[in-house]
Amino acid sequence: xxxxxxxCLLQAILGVLAQQTPIQLSxxxxxxxxxxxxxxxxxxxxxxxxxxxxxxxxxxxxxxPGTSSPRFFVTNDTxxxxxxxxxxxxxxxxxxxxxxxxxxxxxxxxxxxxxLAVSGAGQVPYxxxxxxxxxxxxxxxxxxxxxxxxxxQVLLFSPPFSPFNITQPTYPNYTLPPAELxxxxxxxxxxxxxxxxxxxxxxxxxxxPRTSCALRALDGPEDFNEGAAESQGLWLRDTSGWxxxxxxxxxxxxxxxxxxxxxxxxxxxxxxxxTKSAAFSCPIVHSLPYxxxxxxxxxxxxPQRPATAHDxxxxxxxxxxxxxxVLTNFTTSLxxxxxxxxxxxxxxTCADCQEAYRRWLCSIWFxxxxxxxxxxxxxxxxxxxxxxxxxxxxxxxxxxxSPGLPPFSAAFDVLLxxxxxxxxxxxxxxxALGFKCPVPRFNANSSYGIGFIDSGQDGxxxxxxxxxxxxxxxxxxxxxx
Ligand SMILES: *[C@@H]1O[C@H](CO)[C@@H](O)[C@H](O)[C@H]1NC(C)=O
Ligand SMILES: *[C@@H]1O[C@H](CO)[C@@H](O)[C@H](O)[C@H]1NC(C)=O
Ligand SMILES: *[C@@H]1O[C@H](CO)[C@@H](O)[C@H](O)[C@H]1NC(C)=O
Ligand SMILES: *[C@@H]1O[C@H](CO)[C@@H](O)[C@H](O)[C@H]1NC(C)=O
Ligand SMILES: *[C@@H]1O[C@H](CO)[C@@H](O)[C@H](O)[C@H]1NC(C)=O
Ligand SMILES: *[C@@H]1O[C@H](CO)[C@@H](O)[C@H](O)[C@H]1NC(C)=O
Ligand SMILES: *[C@@H]1O[C@H](CO)[C@@H](O)[C@H](O)[C@H]1NC(C)=O
Ligand SMILES: *[C@@H]1O[C@H](CO)[C@@H](O)[C@H](O)[C@H]1NC(C)=O
Ligand SMILES: *[C@@H]1O[C@H](CO)[C@@H](O)[C@H](O)[C@H]1NC(C)=O
Ligand SMILES: *[C@@H]1O[C@H](CO)[C@@H](O)[C@H](O)[C@H]1NC(C)=O
Numbered sequence: 001x002x003x004x005x006x007x008c009l010l011q012a013i014l015g016v017l018a019q020q021t022p023i024q025l026s027x028x029x030x031x032x033x034x035x036x037x038x039x040x041x042x043x044x045x046x047x048x049x050x051x052x053x054x055x056x057x058x059x060x061x062x063x064x065p066g067t068s069s070p071r072f073f074v075t076n077d078t079x080x081x082x083x084x085x086x087x088x089x090x091x092x093x094x095x096x097x098x099x100x101x102x103x104x105x106x107x108x109x110x111x112x113x114x115x116l117a118v119s120g121a122g123q124v125p126y127x128x129x130x131x132x133x134x135x136x137x138x139x140x141x142x143x144x145x146x147x148x149x150x151x152x153q154v155l156l157f158s159p160p161f162s163p164f165n166i167t168q169p170t171y172p173n174y175t176l177p178p179a180e181l182x183x184x185x186x187x188x189x190x191x192x193x194x195x196x197x198x199x200x201x202x203x204x205x206x207x208x209p210r211t212s213c214a215l216r217a218l219d220g221p222e223d224f225n226e227g228a229a230e231s232q233g234l235w236l237r238d239t240s241g242w243x244x245x246x247x248x249x250x251x252x253x254x255x256x257x258x259x260x261x262x263x264x265x266x267x268x269x270x271x272x273x274x275t276k277s278a279a280f281s282c283p284i285v286h287s288l289p290y291x292x293x294x295x296x297x298x299x300x301x302x303p304q305r306p307a308t309a310h311d312x313x314x315x316x317x318x319x320x321x322x323x324x325x326v327l328t329n330f331t332t333s334l335x336x337x338x339x340x341x342x343x344x345x346x347x348x349t350c351a352d353c354q355e356a357y358r359r360w361l362c363s364i365w366f367x368x369x370x371x372x373x374x375x376x377x378x379x380x381x382x383x384x385x386x387x388x389x390x391x392x393x394x395x396x397x398x399x400x401x402s403p404g405l406p407p408f409s410a411a412f413d414v415l416l417x418x419x420x421x422x423x424x425x426x427x428x429x430x431x432a433l434g435f436k437c438p439v440p441r442f443n444a445n446s447s448y449g450i451g452f453i454d455s456g457q458d459g460x461x462x463x464x465x466x467x468x469x470x471x472x473x474x475x476x477x478x479x480x481x
Pocket of ligand 4: 173175
């Protein structure tokens with residue numbers, strides 16, 4: 001051990017050295033450092049000049065700074081060599097206040113270069129990025145998406161990218177996609193997203209900054225950090241675009257989790273999901289190209305180990321083949337209409353009709369198992385105006401709800417399809433097909449979730465009680481398919 005005085009002297013010298021030799025930062029790079037200077041000195045960084053574009057300087061804390069958060073000052077005034085709190089009356093000295101989120105940025109002109117100064121005690125790791133294409137640490141205003149959970153698994157999707165438009169066939173060669181749909185070619189170089197989640201009650205979550213470097217560094221027993229390499233690959237769930245899809249095992253039953261998606265140094269908004277009780281026995285079905293948005297627990301026998309969920313490789317063909325037949329027959333009837341030559345609506349086409357029908361059929365073919373969320377079971381409180389999910393008990397004596405699945409061996413609660421999945425078909429298809437949805441006053445609530453997205457009154461769109469089929473807090477109201 002060095003004597004304390006010598007150690008202090010060394011630190012002082014190192015501090016002075018750090019101050020005397022600023023580190024040159026280059027454009028469009030991310031740097032990581034640890035605050036290690038004594039309080040009296042700042043660590044200095046020379047900023048590159050940027051003549052044509054504005055320069056963005058951003059900083060992010062990578063751990064909880066405790067009581068001694070470092071401070072960051074930037075200047076584009078070359079006569080200020082070491083900007084600090086005492087220079088804030090200079091109009092060209094700016095403080096990057098990382099606040100509770102743990103990151104901040106400044107964007108402005110830097111024709112002659114400038115300096116970033118970091119001061120503070122403690123050992124907080126942080127990142128610095130300088131870019132002429134906007135701040136490297138910035139808000140990513142998007143959300144991951146929950147597919148579904150079981151007692152110990154979850155299926156999650158990243159926010160979408162590369163939006164996809166369905167190609168409209170044209171007359172006279174009006175060809176609709178086959179029932180056994182295959183996927184189009186995915187994007188060539190997809191962004192490298194990572195997923196991070198942990199129990200909402202994890203105390204670390206409350207204390208760390210909302211930054212990518214802080215979240216990525218968490219690797220406690222309850223932290224899940226899943227890179228693109230750990231995903232199930234890319235999935236085109238709907239026209240919002242391609243997403244990464246993750247199926248993750250090893251979760252705890254009846255637990256509320258908080259999920260973030262990370263894109264490099266950007267962090268998405270969080271979403272919550274809850275796992276089911278230990279008794280929940282329906283496996284997840286996912287990655288069926290012919291039912292692209294089926295990604296939830298289904299009352300069907302579990303797949304053979306080692307598979308922990310069903311996809312096309314484990315789903316019995318006596319379930320998919322009849323579905324193809326129904327869809328093919330529907331398409332044949334649809335094509336008796338002169339699609340592409342005559343219009344039955346100014347808004348929708350036969351291709352839209354087939355797509356809406358496919359989604360509806362998949363939601364009927366693959367019923368969804370669910371459970372009441374633990375928070376909504378205490379509805380005796382009459383002031384609690386929280387809506388209740390469209391659940392219906394299915395005893396083992398009940399016949400199968402699906403035209404395509406044998407009866408399930410255990411009792412479960414079915415989460416009814418949202419009626420909007422049905423009305424979407426009604427709206428998108430020619431009247432002549434005779435597709436009809438039940439109307440609310442005649443018991444429609446025994447087959448559909450009514451009043452969540454649309455109000456449930458005839459012809460009214462919107463104004464439902466939740467506005468959505470599932471929300472970002474982990475509540476799932478009805479099955480949108
Ligand atoms: C920066 O990050 C890399 C990789 O995570 C690590 O090896 C390196 O030690 C870090 N550097 C500093 C100065 O913290
Ligand atoms: C420094 O940045 C501020 C804010 O963007 C700007 O008003 C000022 O002109 C800049 N100074 C120089 C020397 O470019
Ligand atoms: C999809 O359609 C929209 C609107 O018609 C268009 O702006 C967009 O470029 C299209 N995207 C692709 C990937 O074709
Ligand atoms: C009709 O369209 C389909 C798919 O777009 C294409 O594969 C087929 O070759 C076309 N047939 C004719 C006769 O153009
Ligand atoms: C994707 O990101 C992860 C985490 O940042 C990194 O470890 C991995 O090397 C990246 N992969 C590619 C192909 O860039
Ligand atoms: C994700 O990161 C890449 C590379 O930094 C960037 O080009 C892309 O715009 C980012 N995507 C989003 C949605 O921010
Ligand atoms: C499909 O159409 C064929 C021929 O019309 C018919 O034999 C078959 O029963 C239909 N299948 C279904 C599931 O409707
Ligand atoms: C599919 O076949 C399996 C065994 O081969 C049988 O147990 C199951 O009932 C069949 N499913 C349907 C929907 O006919
Ligand atoms: C279904 O609707 C009827 C009448 O509209 C109502 O009496 C009944 O309670 C509803 N059932 C459920 C499960 O909400
Ligand atoms: C999960 O936890 C969050 C934060 O406490 C809460 O807002 C949300 O309602 C919970 N979700 C469910 C489904 O209970």
